[in-house]
Amino acid sequence: MDSxxxxxxxxxxxxxxxxxxxxxxxxxxxxxxxFLGPSGCGKTTILxxxxxxxxxxxxxxxxxxxxxxxxxxxxxxxxxxxxxxxxFPLMTVFENIEFGLEVRGVDxxxxxxxxxxxxxxxxxxxxxxxxxxxLSGGQKQxxxxxxxxxxxxxxxxxxxxxxxxxxxxxxxxxxxxxxxxRKTGITFIYITHDQGEALTMSDRVAVMSAGRIQQxxxxxxxxxxxxxxxxxxxxxxxxxxxxxxxxxxxxxVRLDGGALGSLMGRAxxxxxxxxxxxxxxxxxxEHLRPLGDGDSGPRLETTIEAVHFxxxxxxxxTRLEASGEKLRVQLGSELAKRAAQALEPGRQIDFGFDPEExxxxxxxxxxxxxxxxxxxxxxxxxxxxxxxxxxxxSA
Amino acid sequence: xxxxxxxxxxxxxxxxxxxxxxMWLMVMVTLPQLQMIDYSFRPNLLPAQLGGPEDVWxxxxxxxxxxxxxxxxxxxxxxxxxxxVTLLTLVVSYPLAYYxxxxxxxxxxxxxILLLIIPFWINEILRTYSWFIxxxxxxxxxxxxxxxxxxxxxxxxxxxxxxxxxxxxxxYILFMVFxxxxxxxxxDDNQIRAxxxxxxxxxxxxWRIVIPHAKPGxxxxxxxxxxxxxxxxxxxxxxxxxxxxxxxxIIYNWFFEGGNWNQGAAYAFLLLVLCIGFMSLVMKFFKxxxxxxxx
Ligand SMILES: Nc1ncnc2c1ncn2[C@@H]1O[C@H](COP(=O)(O)OP(=O)(O)O)[C@@H](O)[C@H]1O
Ligand SMILES: [Mg+2]
Numbered sequence: 001m002d003s004x005x006x007x008x009x010x011x012x013x014x015x016x017x018x019x020x021x022x023x024x025x026x027x028x029x030x031x032x033x034x035f036l037g038p039s040g041c042g043k044t045t046i047l048x049x050x051x052x053x054x055x056x057x058x059x060x061x062x063x064x065x066x067x068x069x070x071x072x073x074x075x076x077x078x079x080x081x082x083x084x085x086x087x088f089p090l091m092t093v094f095e096n097i098e099f100g101l102e103v104r105g106v107d108x109x110x111x112x113x114x115x116x117x118x119x120x121x122x123x124x125x126x127x128x129x130x131x132x133x134x135l136s137g138g139q140k141q142x143x144x145x146x147x148x149x150x151x152x153x154x155x156x157x158x159x160x161x162x163x164x165x166x167x168x169x170x171x172x173x174x175x176x177x178x179x180x181x182r183k184t185g186i187t188f189i190y191i192t193h194d195q196g197e198a199l200t201m202s203d204r205v206a207v208m209s210a211g212r213i214q215q216x217x218x219x220x221x222x223x224x225x226x227x228x229x230x231x232x233x234x235x236x237x238x239x240x241x242x243x244x245x246x247x248x249x250x251x252x253v254r255l256d257g258g259a260l261g262s263l264m265g266r267a268x269x270x271x272x273x274x275x276x277x278x279x280x281x282x283x284x285x286e287h288l289r290p291l292g293d294g295d296s297g298p299r300l301e302t303t304i305e306a307v308h309f310x311x312x313x314x315x316x317x318t319r320l321e322a323s324g325e326k327l328r329v330q331l332g333s334e335l336a337k338r339a340a341q342a343l344e345p346g347r348q349i350d351f352g353f354d355p356e357e358x359x360x361x362x363x364x365x366x367x368x369x370x371x372x373x374x375x376x377x378x379x380x381x382x383x384x385x386x387x388x389x390x391x392x393x394s395a
Numbered sequence: 396x397x398x399x400x401x402x403x404x405x406x407x408x409x410x411x412x413x414x415x416x417x418m419w420l421m422v423m424v425t426l427p428q429l430q431m432i433d434y435s436f437r438p439n440l441l442p443a444q445l446g447g448p449e450d451v452w453x454x455x456x457x458x459x460x461x462x463x464x465x466x467x468x469x470x471x472x473x474x475x476x477x478x479x480v481t482l483l484t485l486v487v488s489y490p491l492a493y494y495x496x497x498x499x500x501x502x503x504x505x506x507x508i509l510l511l512i513i514p515f516w517i518n519e520i521l522r523t524y525s526w527f528i529x530x531x532x533x534x535x536x537x538x539x540x541x542x543x544x545x546x547x548x549x550x551x552x553x554x555x556x557x558x559x560x561x562x563x564x565x566x567y568i569l570f571m572v573f574x575x576x577x578x579x580x581x582x583d584d585n586q587i588r589a590x591x592x593x594x595x596x597x598x599x600x601x602w603r604i605v606i607p608h609a610k611p612g613x614x615x616x617x618x619x620x621x622x623x624x625x626x627x628x629x630x631x632x633x634x635x636x637x638x639x640x641x642x643x644x645i646i647y648n649w650f651f652e653g654g655n656w657n658q659g660a661a662y663a664f665l666l667l668v669l670c671i672g673f674m675s676l677v678m679k680f681f682k683x684x685x686x687x688x689x690x
Contacts, residue, residue: 051592073591080592086585090607099603100593151593 004029004187005050005155010059012045012211019045021212022059027189027204029154032181034190036198037208038234043191044083046208047157050189052076064154074103079148081158085140087132093119093143094128100151118146121180138169145180155187162197174200195235199223207231225268229364232282239288239327241281242363245273253360255281259322263298264355271361278363285315285330287357290339291350300351302327307343314343318351327351435660456661466645466662473642474669476556477624480563484571484620485613487564492575492612493605497587511569519566523633526562527553530634558634559641566630567623571616578612579605611687618674625670642666 005027012020019042027033035043048054049061052073061068063077079100088096097115098106106114119125122142127135132143141161148156158177162170178201181188192198198205199219206216207230215227226232233240243255243263253273257263265281267273291299302318314336316329329351331339342349400409436452444450460466495504514522529536530552537549552558582605590600606613631641646666649659678684 053588053592073588074594074596078592080589082585082589084583084585086583086589088586088589088604099590099595103594103596103599147593 004031004064005189006062007046007049008060008062010049010056010061012042012049012054013057019211020049020056023213024059025206025213025216027187029187030185032178032188032190032201032203034192034198034202034205035208036192036195036205036235039193041208042211043193043208044159047080047159047189047191050155051078051080051157077154079151079153079156081144081148081156081161083159083161083163085144085161085164087140087144087147089131089133091132092128093124093130093132093135096132096143097128097147097150099147104151114150115146118149121149121183122146122176137165138173141165141173142176145177149180149184149186153186155189156181158188158190160192160194161190162192163194170197177201199235207235209234224359226282226359226361227268227271229280229282229361232280232359232361237285237328237330238282239285241283241323241325243279243281243360245275245277245279245360247275248273252355253279255279255360257281257298260300260320261298261322263358265358265360266356267360273360273362280361280363282359282361283353284357285328286313286332287353288327288329288351289353290331290335290342291352295352297352298355300327300353302329302349302351304343304345304347304349306345316343318349321348431660432664434657435664437657439655439657456658457665459658460662460665466642469640469645470642470665470669473625473666474673476559476641477621478673480560480567480624481617481621483560484564484568485617488568488571488575488616492572492579493601495572495576496579497582497584511572515569520629520633523562523566523630526558526565527633530558530561553634554636554638556635556639558636559631559639562630562634563624563627566627567620570619570623574612574615574619575609576612578609578615582608610681611683614677614681614683614687617677621673621677622670625666625673 007023007025010020010023011018023046035046037043045054049056050063050068052068052071055069068076088099091099094112094115095102097118098111101111101114115128116125119128122145124139124142124146127139132140135143144161145156161177162173165173174197177188177190181201190198190201199222202219204216204218205222207214207222209230215222215231217225217227222231222235226235229240232238241257241260241263243257243260243265246254246256246262248254248267251266251269253265253267255263255265263281273279288300291297301321303321304316304318306317308315308317312333314331314333316331318327318329319325320327331343336343339349397409397413400412403409404412435456436454438449438451438453438455440447440450460470491507495507499507528534531537532549532551532553536552537546540546541549552561586604586608587600590604595603626643627641628643628647631639631644635641635644642662643666646659646662649655649662653659
């Protein structure tokens with residue numbers, strides 16, 4: 001892998017508080033790499049170490065094969081898009097974009113050429129003479145990108161750049177950012193607490209929690225094969241059932257669900273599970289299917305508590321009869337139509353699932369889940385529980 | 396204003412407040428000024444001649460300044476020296492204000508501001524006099540410099556304008572530091588970080604980002620310092636040498652030694668015009684309005 005940014009045994013402490021636990025990571029040239037995690041987990045801190053605003057307490061950051069220790073912010077081959085954009089309000093759009101070139105002593109004509117080209121890239125031709133205060137939110141966003149690209153960075157660092165935009169614009173800008181990244185071939189390091197953004201744009205995602213990287217993988221793997229309970233609950237939505245391992249055969253694991261009877265699930269080769277060990281079985285709401293009387297296999301008997309119509313799908317809140325635990329079920333419109341008459345609060349309904357789609361992980365403590373919303377809560381290092389990102393509808 | 400006040404306190408109270416405010420402005424501010432202007436356009440007469448045939452409006456008091464070469468020189472020197480004091484105070488205050496607003500931790504900033512303010516609990520005359528002692532020919536500063544071997548014989552700090560400059564920068568520094576501090580404080584830290592991230596060094600970050608943002612504060616500080624310097628009496632009286640007389644001293648002399656209030660009033664009015672002229676010039680130069688300064 002042609003490594004562009006490398007974190008080598010990096011640790012960041014603020015006084016007694018360790019914001020980033022020992023971390024090593026390589027990000028390839030031209031990769032769209034995201035850090036995803038709830039707020040306060042240390043994402044901005046990592047970005048600040050790469051850009052040079054923070055010096056790691058231990059370890060070293062490398063960029064383009066060069067160690068960055070002692071290289072100040074203004075000499076690093078990085079450019080940052082700030083959470084609040086930090087455009088210069090007293091300057092025109094041209095002056096903003098050309099600021100980095102002006103600093104480098106590029107002459108005026110050349111500067112104007114570059115800024116015209118970048119304005120075209122972000123589809124804002126002709127607004128160069130405007131003041132940035134005259135632009136809309138989405139336009140400011142693009143100017144911030146153009147300003148950062150003007151200095152031809154090896155790495156573009158983006159700190160939750162879309163969080164200030166409304167939903168429509170945010171989704172539009174996702175596609176735009178991805179397109180700009182493809183066109184320019186620059187490494188993007190993207191920070192977000194919104195898993196939708198991370199999953200749709202990234203080549204790879206690092207999921208973080210409390211200063212620790214939980215898993216680094218491509219979005220599909222992250223979604224299909226989470227490595228920790230935190231990832232399973234934070235990325236997408238998951239039902240979590242407490243089980244005991246009976247035995248495993250390759251990836252297949254036979255489980256004792258207690259009152260739920262015997263269950264089956266899948267575990268990756270590198271997930272270590274001992275027979276008899278306490279474990280957790282994660283089943284996504286969209287992988288649960290209503291069972292008829294004749295169907296065989298594991299059967300989860302539930303009572304419907306609430307039905308939410310979401311347009312393309314139905315979300316059912318049910319309770320397991322055997323254990324009293326909650327189970328959320330998402331039914332596509334086809335399934336919902338077939339089972340229509342049975343879908344009312346108070347009705348009983350049984351669900352089954354494909355063991356291939358149910359992930360078994362060692363029991364690493366139950367992540368806190370908000371009872372009301374089903375959002376994953378995490379105790380942030382500061383001590384306050386913070387709510388995780390919005391949930392993505394599954395494909 | 397009346398509407399806001401009456402919504403809050405009711406009509407009678409609002410009326411009372413505004414009447415008091417208006418009377419205050421009339422009696423304490425406007426009338427005395429008008430009286431002075433009136434004085435300045437009348438000849439200096441004996442009490443018996445007041446209201447007599449010679450008590451007419453005239454420009455003669457203003458003409459005096461143009462005919463008196465020494466007074467004219469002192470007038471322009473006061474102008475020039477006050478500009479210099481203002482610039483000097485700005486140069487000293489800017490790094491301090493930046494440090495307080497953006498570098499210091501809240502604790503350090505609080506401590507620093509306290510240290511800046513404490514001396515101002517002491518009367519201005521006493522503070523100025525302490526500089527007289529420090530800068531004296533046989534004073535501690537000369538002693539220290541001699542002891543360190545930096546100079547061979549004591550320097551006469553208090554001859555010429557040097558002492559006055561030092562004294563004024565010290566006396567008026569807070570009036571520069573606080574407007575600057577307020578202006579710089581309100582700058583988003585990310586602006587500074589973004590400039591550095593795009594490759595700007597320290598000087599350019601200040602020149603292109605911090606100073607333009609702080610412009611209203613700089614203008615406010617400059618105007619206040621200039622007005623105080625141009626109108627200062629105690630500092631030049633104590634720290635000045637015979638050769639560094641300030642225009643205020645001449646005004647004082649007309650009033651209290653020459654006993655010519657009309658002449659004094661004309662000189663005072665000219666100083667006021669000078670200050671207003673300087674203020675509008677600064678505002679024009681910094682492209683700020685009165686509204687920005689009052690913020
Ligand atoms: N300069 C600092 N001094 C002390 N603590 C800090 C500092 N910067 C960040 N932290 C702490 O480090 C943790 C991670 O912060 P941050 O990286 O900003 O999180 P995120 O960007 O993921 O929301 C937080 O608990 C925050 O309070
Ligand atoms: Mg952050």
